[in-house]
Amino acid sequence: MEMVRLKCDFLNGIDIGAIGSKGGLSLGWKGNALVSFRSYSLFHVDADIHDTENGETWRLTGFYGNPDERFRRDSWDLLNLLGHNQSVPWLVIGDFNKIISYSEKKVGRLRFERQMAVFRNVLEVCSLYDLGFVGKWFTWERGRFFSTNIRERLDRVVVSCHSYNRILGLEGENGRWIYQPEEMLQVALKHFGYLFTVLKSVHDKRVLDLVEQRITTSMNEDLLKPFTKDEIWLAIKSMAPLKAPGINGFPALFYQRHWHIVGDEISSYYMDVLNGKIKMSEINKTHLVLIPKVEKLKNLSQFRPISLCTVLYKIITKVLVDCMSPMLGHCIDVTQGTFIPGRHISDNTLIAYEVLHSLKMKKKSKRGNFALKLHMSKAYDRVE
Numbered sequence: 001m002e003m004v005r006l007k008c009d010f011l012n013g014i015d016i017g018a019i020g021s022k023g024g025l026s027l028g029w030k031g032n033a034l035v036s037f038r039s040y041s042l043f044h045v046d047a048d049i050h051d052t053e054n055g056e057t058w059r060l061t062g063f064y065g066n067p068d069e070r071f072r073r074d075s076w077d078l079l080n081l082l083g084h085n086q087s088v089p090w091l092v093i094g095d096f097n098k099i100i101s102y103s104e105k106k107v108g109r110l111r112f113e114r115q116m117a118v119f120r121n122v123l124e125v126c127s128l129y130d131l132g133f134v135g136k137w138f139t140w141e142r143g144r145f146f147s148t149n150i151r152e153r154l155d156r157v158v159v160s161c162h163s164y165n166r167i168l169g170l171e172g173e174n175g176r177w178i179y180q181p182e183e184m185l186q187v188a189l190k191h192f193g194y195l196f197t198v199l200k201s202v203h204d205k206r207v208l209d210l211v212e213q214r215i216t217t218s219m220n221e222d223l224l225k226p227f228t229k230d231e232i233w234l235a236i237k238s239m240a241p242l243k244a245p246g247i248n249g250f251p252a253l254f255y256q257r258h259w260h261i262v263g264d265e266i267s268s269y270y271m272d273v274l275n276g277k278i279k280m281s282e283i284n285k286t287h288l289v290l291i292p293k294v295e296k297l298k299n300l301s302q303f304r305p306i307s308l309c310t311v312l313y314k315i316i317t318k319v320l321v322d323c324m325s326p327m328l329g330h331c332i333d334v335t336q337g338t339f340i341p342g343r344h345i346s347d348n349t350l351i352a353y354e355v356l357h358s359l360k361m362k363k364k365s366k367r368g369n370f371a372l373k374l375h376m377s378k379a380y381d382r383v384e
Helices: 002-007 069-082 113-125 181-195 205-209 217-223 228-238 254-256 260-273 310-330 343-360
Strands: 011-014 025-029 033-041 044-051 057-064 092-097 129-131 141-142 150-152 155-158 286-292 303-310
Touching: 002 011, 025 033, 025 044, 025 069, 033 303, 044 069, 057 069, 069 113, 113 129, 113 228, 150 155, 217 310, 228 254, 228 260, 228 310, 254 260, 254 286, 303 310
Parallel strands: 057 092
Antiparallel strands: 011 025, 033 044, 044 057, 092 155, 129 155, 141 150, 286 303
16 A cells, blocks of 8 residues: 555555455645544544645545445444544545445345445434535446446545535625624625626517527427426436435435335425416525635635525426427527537537637738637626
């Protein structure tokens, strides 16, 4: 393990050898972080990270679940022990050697539900939440042939509920820095209140009259058809099972697994909403999460707001998207390079490069050419 760490240019670290061909842990670091070890064993490395850039201290645990099912309970007892009296932001990363639901396994012998329930329970007791993933869903596989290829999601990153990034200060309108939570809250309310408030505008009917009609009579008839229970189930079945569930805490997996129990009641509610019989204000709630656009943040305009809606709300939007998708290609101009099946935003980037290259190569011409760079708010900042 030490050789691997040094080859990766991590001069400082701790290495724990493997047990035969299984296991092995290594924690290496360089740069701006100071590390204080709490404890370590054959199955974990636990340390406090003192970040010198922002003065924050957080906890990092590298974890390896016992590969032998007979001793898996010892792994969960260890994680429970590590989580006792936890007081600082905590991140746990590693190979847990266990899935939390059947959706995390493809092909092969099914895991026992009670074993997965024990893993879910220990994460809940420790207040640890899965951060999700980028890239491939499965992190482990075995078998060269398609019929015998087994894939599972055994590796993951989980964090304590207070481990998410916190805003310690903001630059006010007059350039004065604000550090008090109440003052920062008022700044945020003012900023996003303006951002998400529709401006009063006068629509010119003459402009709308110039818009070409693209929706045919048959398309309109399809759009006006009453929604059905089958459309709702298809929307739920196609959703990612474990993406952020939102305020109510139920992921799409809950509805996918228990549709035979809740399907009739859920479908009845959705059809009343979609067919205009009731309003959806009860489920139209969201968590607003701020994603940094730059490294060193000063004000709220440097964050990208993302709304984490409830799964109940997402199901309705998914049904509407599935209904409208076949028509979008007919009524949206070809210059729109994304959100339409078969089109890619990268196409516009390539066109821009080609245009600029053409202007650069055209040294002499009777007619002048120029490129105009416009400074506009991003589409995700404001849409009117």
